Amino acid sequence: MTMPFEISTDAVLDALSPSGQNAGRVTIDPETVEQDLARLVLGLMEFLRQIMELQAIRRMENGTLTDAQEEALGTTLMRAEAAITDMAARFNLKPEDLALDLGPLGKTI
Amino acid sequence: MIALGFAFEHMDGVTGVTCRRAGDCYALCLAEQAGRTSRERLGYLVRCFSEGMAFLPLHPAQKTTLGQAEEMAMNADLHRALAKVAGTGQLTLSLAPLRPLQNAPCTGQSWLRQKQCDQDRLVTDTAMFERLGEAVQCKASELRRSHHAQQCDLLIERQDEARAKAILAKVAANEPTLDNRTLSISGLWPPFAFANLAPPGSAT
Numbered sequence: 034m035t036m037p038f039e040i041s042t043d044a045v046l047d048a049l050s051p052s053g054q055n056a057g058r059v060t061i062d063p064e065t066v067e068q069d070l071a072r073l074v075l076g077l078m079e080f081l082r083q084i085m086e087l088q089a090i091r092r093m094e095n096g097t098l099t100d101a102q103e104e105a106l107g108t109t110l111m112r113a114e115a116a117i118t119d120m121a122a123r124f125n126l127k128p129e130d131l132a133l134d135l136g137p138l139g140k141t142i
Numbered sequence: 143m144i145a146l147g148f149a150f151e152h153m154d155g156v157t158g159v160t161c162r163r164a165g166d167c168y169a170l171c172l173a174e175q176a177g178r179t180s181r182e183r184l185g186y187l188v189r190c191f192s193e194g195m196a197f198l199p200l201h202p203a204q205k206t207t208l209g210q211a212e213e214m215a216m217n218a219d220l221h222r223a224l225a226k227v228a229g230t231g232q233l234t235l236s237l238a239p240l241r242p243l244q245n246a247p248c249t250g251q252s253w254l255r256q257k258q259c260d261q262d263r264l265v266t267d268t269a270m271f272e273r274l275g276e277a278v279q280c281k282a283s284e285l286r287r288s289h290h291a292q293q294c295d296l297l298i299e300r301q302d303e304a305r306a307k308a309i310l311a312k313v314a315a316n317e318p319t320l321d322n323r324t325l326s327i328s329g330l331w332p333p334f335a336f337a338n339l340a341p342p343g344s345a346t
Contacts, residue, residue: 086254086257087261089254090254090257090258090261093254093255093258094258100251103250103251103254104249104250104251105250106250106254107249107250107251107252107253107254108249108250108253109250110250110253110254110257111250111253129286129287132286
């Protein structure tokens with residue numbers, strides 16, 4: 034039987050992934066203010082997009098969407114996700130960099 | 143100077159790491175050129191941790207200057223923060239698919255259905271990580287997602303490392319939701335995911 038568990042030697046990448054309470058904090062640094070602002074704005078845009086995505090999934094599960102509506106909603110949200118990812122990349126931001134920490138409310142993404 | 147963390151006693155023992163006074167404690171520091179990348183900072187943190195040094199680590203992914211550390215020392219309750227993580231380390235669990243990711247959906251409807259599957263998987267993965275944390279009886283961080291993996295950190299006592307890994311191996315081997323995916327464990331790292339230190343000037 035194959036064990037689905039192994040000790041990884043590629044541990045550095047694991048440790049360096051954004052984690053802990055500081056991962057979503059927006060820091061205001063004069064030298065990186067453009068990137069910080071982009072992160073804040075795009076993070077909020079992605080947060081709203083994901084809320085709409087969840088709402089679309091709920092409606093799909095509840096059967097309140099026609100096939101045409103599913104296609105239209107899905108296409109719109111898919112293109113919005115791609116546009117936000119593309120804009121983030123221009124500021125050297127990865128999708129996971131757009132997560133914002135709302136403290137007791139948790140992270141946006 | 144780049145700050146790695148805070149200690150409450152002056153410490154030596156790791157080449158390249160110096161102690162600078164910061165408030166009523168010391169900031170462990172590196173020269174700017176030695177700590178430019180997160181990988182370099184992580185390396186020094188691991189060395190300090192391996193030497194058995196008792197310190198409150200800053201996250202290596204975040205570059206903190208000595209000036210910022212001095213400001214943190216004035217504003218944060220570092221003694222309480224250190225008490226929470228003293229004698230501990232963190233294990234990082236990563237869950238990634240074995241198979242290459244499927245081709246991106248090409249229609250809006252298929253994209254939405256893929257997102258629905260992703261949401262369902264997130265729920266089951268969250269529950270699995272919670273079971274693993276309960277099995278080890280330790281504090282777990284929030285689940286975080288990157289493009290290719292989902293991860294969380296477990297805070298354990300340093301002397302419990304071998305026991306914790308053995309328990310995780312046993313529980314993971316019987317975990318039905320792993321399916322065709324690989325669960326990796328790394329550590330024992332300094333407990334920077336649980337240190338709860340925010341650099342000055344940060345929001346929320």
